[in-house]
Amino acid sequence: xxxxxxxxxxxxxxxxxxxxxxxxxxxxxxxxxxxxxxxxxxxxxxxxxxxxxxxxxxxxxxxxxxxxxxxxxxxxxxxxxxxxxxxxxxxxxxxxxxxxxxxxxxxxxxxxxxxxxxxxxxxxxxxxxxxxxxxxxxxxxxxxxxxxxxxxxxxxxxxxxxxxxxxxxxxxxxxxxxxxxxxxxxxxxxxxxxxxxxxxxxxxxxxxxxxxxxxxxxxxxxxxxxxxxxxxxxxxxxxxxx
Amino acid sequence: xxxxxxxxxxxxxxxxxxxxxxxxxxxxxxxxxxxxxxxxxxxxxxxxxxxxxxxxxxxxxxxxxxxxxxxxxxxxxxxxxxxxxxxxxxxxxxxxxxxxxxxxxxxxxxxxxxxxxxxxxxxxxxxxxxxxxxxxxxxxxxxxxxxxxxxxxxxxxxxxxxxxxxxxxxxxxxxxxxxxxxxxxxxxxxxxxxxxxxxxxxxxxxxxxxxxxxxxxxxxxxxxxxxxxxxxxxxxxxxxxxxxxxxxxxxxxxxxxxxxxxxxxxxxxxxxxxxxx
Numbered sequence: 001x002x003x004x005x006x007x008x009x010x011x012x013x014x015x016x017x018x019x020x021x022x023x024x025x026x027x028x029x030x031x032x033x034x035x036x037x038x039x040x041x042x043x044x045x046x047x048x049x050x051x052x053x054x055x056x057x058x059x060x061x062x063x064x065x066x067x068x069x070x071x072x073x074x075x076x077x078x079x080x081x082x083x084x085x086x087x088x089x090x091x092x093x094x095x096x097x098x099x100x101x102x103x104x105x106x107x108x109x110x111x112x113x114x115x116x117x118x119x120x121x122x123x124x125x126x127x128x129x130x131x132x133x134x135x136x137x138x139x140x141x142x143x144x145x146x147x148x149x150x151x152x153x154x155x156x157x158x159x160x161x162x163x164x165x166x167x168x169x170x171x172x173x174x175x176x177x178x179x180x181x182x183x184x185x186x187x188x189x190x191x192x193x194x195x196x197x198x199x200x201x202x203x204x205x206x207x208x209x210x211x212x213x214x215x216x217x218x219x220x221x222x223x224x225x226x227x228x229x230x231x232x233x234x235x236x237x238x239x240x241x242x
Numbered sequence: 243x244x245x246x247x248x249x250x251x252x253x254x255x256x257x258x259x260x261x262x263x264x265x266x267x268x269x270x271x272x273x274x275x276x277x278x279x280x281x282x283x284x285x286x287x288x289x290x291x292x293x294x295x296x297x298x299x300x301x302x303x304x305x306x307x308x309x310x311x312x313x314x315x316x317x318x319x320x321x322x323x324x325x326x327x328x329x330x331x332x333x334x335x336x337x338x339x340x341x342x343x344x345x346x347x348x349x350x351x352x353x354x355x356x357x358x359x360x361x362x363x364x365x366x367x368x369x370x371x372x373x374x375x376x377x378x379x380x381x382x383x384x385x386x387x388x389x390x391x392x393x394x395x396x397x398x399x400x401x402x403x404x405x406x407x408x409x410x411x412x413x414x415x416x417x418x419x420x421x422x423x424x425x426x427x428x429x430x431x432x433x434x435x436x437x438x439x440x441x442x443x444x445x446x447x448x449x450x451x452x453x454x455x456x457x458x459x460x461x462x463x464x465x466x467x468x469x470x471x472x473x474x475x476x477x478x479x480x481x482x483x484x485x486x487x488x489x490x491x492x493x494x495x496x497x498x499x500x501x502x503x504x505x506x507x508x509x510x511x512x513x514x515x516x517x518x519x
Contacts, residue, residue, distance in 0.1 A: 011262050014258065014261030015261070015262070017257075017261065018257040018261055021253075021254055021257060022253070022254035025250060025253060025254070054291070056289075056291045057291075126294065134290035134291045134293075134294050135291070135294060138295050139291070139294040139295040139297075139298045140298075142298035142299050143298045145302055146298065146301055146302045146305060149302060149305045149306070150305070153305065228302065
């Protein structure tokens with residue numbers, strides 16, 4: 001049996017990959033120790049330098065914003081890739097199927113309606129308080145994206161997708177991406193080096209503090225949210241379903 | 243052993259579980275558990291931000307995967323109810339064909355989904371690729387032979403032409419290429435006897451002038467009601483087959499090898515004996 005043989009080969013590879021993973025994870029964790037010096041400075045001076053209580057946000061949106069910009073570019077590339085490759089497939093709207101299969105069970109629909117606003121609120125909260133507590137643009141944006149997925153599961157992808165004006169969303173996505181990059185390039189105008197914060201730091205612990213971290217979280221959250229939305233809409237349009 | 247070490251030991255176990263699943267849904271559930279455990283590891287390593295992202299992204303991708311599997315991980319079977327071969331039994335489906343397809347779907351690691359439609363519509367559903375396999379005592383018509391993939395036969399059968407001595411009514415029929423085409427020309431898609439159960443009722447009430455049915459359906463007809471009819475046995479040797487959607491070449495080939503294996507191992511005879519013996 002060809003299928004059976006292929007499956008056993010697949011299983012062997014799977015087990016080997018998992019074992020390698022086991023070794024790497026266990027060893028990397030056992031080697032973690034406190035390396036004196038590295039990071040000490042950030043921990044001691046982080047709040048003073050950036051005005052953000054959450055030291056992680058301080059590092060990835062202030063000290064190491066340069067790295068974060070490229071992370072955002074990776075996500076933007078993924079969205080572009082999905083759109084580019086799916087556009088090669090011809091439009092395939094649900095036909096006969098829609099009436100029969102999209103109507104989900106009542107429980108799923110009601111649960112989706114109830115959960116969606118709550119999850120959306122949590123996502124917004126994570127984005128807005130990213131500089132004060134764990135959270136931030138990436139996780140908050142991903143949560144907002146799951147709201148759209150939830151609605152697509154509960155009410156049918158086509159119905160959610162119909163609300164979406166493609167041109168506006170495309171434009172919005174570009175605006176978010178460009179403004180993320182442009183904001184960091186504005187620093188020299190205020191007498192600071194590139195990628196350096198030029199907003200007032202504010203009082204640590206207040207909502208309006210931490211310089212531009214709040215603004216960056218909002219921009220990144222919007223970018224991730226719209227990116228997930230665009231990807232989902234592409235899947236609906238060109239595959240007939242999510 | 244600390245909680246962190248316990249979680250770390252669990253991770254590869256869950257990973258192996260997820261990677262070796264045959265059914266896509268099991269693998270996805272494994273991945274979900276893995277994602278959750280990994281978030282726990284991050285949290286215990288004092289990285290709540292990363293844990294949050296792991297949970298959010300893990301959940302989002304889980305939904306994507308489940309949606310993808312909902313479409314891809316199904317073997318959509320479509321056909322009319324057929325006595326002995328493919329019929330409803332309470333909430334469930336049973337029959338000879340069902341048993342073959344059940345084993346076939348298990349072998350491919352797909353979920354079997356069944357929709358009952360009239361015999362004449364099977365063709366349309368398969369052409370539009372809304373279904374993968376047509377079942378329900380199929381003897382392929384000429385147009386089906388040229389447009390669809392036809393599997394090997396699994397059971398020999400005959401056609402029976404039934405004509406009424408008294409009634410000059412409608413033409414009906416479920417099987418046989420001539421009968422089906424004739425009906426399509428005469429009644430169109432709105433055939434009142436599209437389902438076999440309707441045909442049975444029609445014969446019981448003596449509404450039907452002419453019809454042709456295949457062997458298992460003929461056995462299942464009420465022979466009390468057939469006393470007013472002339473019955474002619476067709477001499478042509480035919481086979482019951484499965485029709486496969488033209489886009490599903492892989493399923494077609496797998497199905498043929500599966501039927502061949504069932505036959506050579508003698509399993510097919512056991513199943514046939516159970517339902518028709």
